[in-house]
Amino acid sequence: MNTMQSLPLLQNALTVGAILFSLGLVGILTRRNLIVMFLAAEMMLQGISVSLVAWSRYHGDWGGHVLVIFVLTVAACEAAVALVFVLQAFSRTGRLDAAAWQSLREANVGRTIDHELPAIDTVPLRFPTLTPAGVLPPADENEPLQREHV
Template sequence: MTADSGCYLAVGAALFVLGGIGFVTRRNLILIFLSVELMLHGVSLTLLTFGRMHNNLEGQSFTIFMLTVAACEAALGLSLVLSLYQRTKSLDVDIWSKLSEPDLPKWDKPVQPLESRVLREERPASPRLTKAGGLPEIDDDFPVELATSTDPRKILTPSPPDDDY
């Protein structure tokens, strides 16, 4: 190992450690994603250094593959972050742990309702999908109380007429 290789390995390890510390200590989702990207760059620098030390191109090929996967991961992760921000107007990680489906069992510890922490704008009533996921046929006389129901067991959709049989 040459002196240059040792310096590159030290910088790669420092990047990885700084990214790991940022991942563990931050609560903002964007900073967490940046910390993960910093860790990935530390690993890619280490792979390039090992490839250079062994005089082959395997480190470069692994780095290209890893950076491609990291770019896809960043795009998907940031789209999820934007979706969460539009829904909750916050980027705090604790809100992610409190989001769940309505029919799943609740946590043992009490959770403050999300609606009480975040101001939401009033939306007009819209019909809900049935449990199987089929789209109900809705006409102008659809009852508003059925559209505003949040319990999937109480959602009733109009049945089709029996004239077709």
């Protein structure tokens, strides 16, 4: 009996890699937040990494592992350079919106038009608190308020 290769493990791992890659593709196509687009791109890289390691396991070869290490390196470089560009874009427009730069689009691509969105009723979050003990400190009026949403 062959004790080296495992085709079911390869197929299952390749399926997981394909799902991660497809989800990342959908994310990068649809989302408009620049940071979420980069997260989706990193997710595609994760899918590729899983597939490469699965093939490496199947063949008993080191090539996939070595390639994934270089994928990690390139991902780190990409994140550094891309985040600098995102920060520059944010400081110019004040938004993390990809559509804020739609004047750079191709001539035959339609313009992204923002419709008025219905207001959402924001329920203030209730964070868990400890039972107060000791003397209550005096409240500081100048203290900045905590953000209710992130």
